[in-house]
Amino acid sequence: MDWNRVEGNWKQVKGKIKEQWGKLTDDDLDVIDGKRDQLEGKIQERYGYAKDQATKDVDDWYGRQTW
Template sequence: MDWNRVEGNWKQLKGKVKEQWGKLTDDDLDVIAGKRDQLEGKIQERYGIERDKVKTDVDDWYNHQTW
């Protein structure tokens, strides 16, 4: 997985992230700035999901993106 693609296109992808995880605020997304570990941490914090499940969910989201 090439997460650099997400970091490089973060401004364009913020909307898609928010569609998937609507509890994340615009401020959260600004702080995350495309960094996967921060994204996973915020999802875990907002949704109360286990770390392993969050990793799987983020992988699934990434793999369903059309580049």
């Protein structure tokens, strides 16, 4: 499965994203709009993570999802 599924179902996925990364605001999620690079950037910004850590966290989260 590729990231297109997340982009295509962003409205439904936003809740799962907020469960995982509660520091992301609704405004952040609206700006991200399903774009992986935007998500990673906001995670870096809100949590102070390095890019590698944000990428790993998104990979781990994505791998745990049951679509």
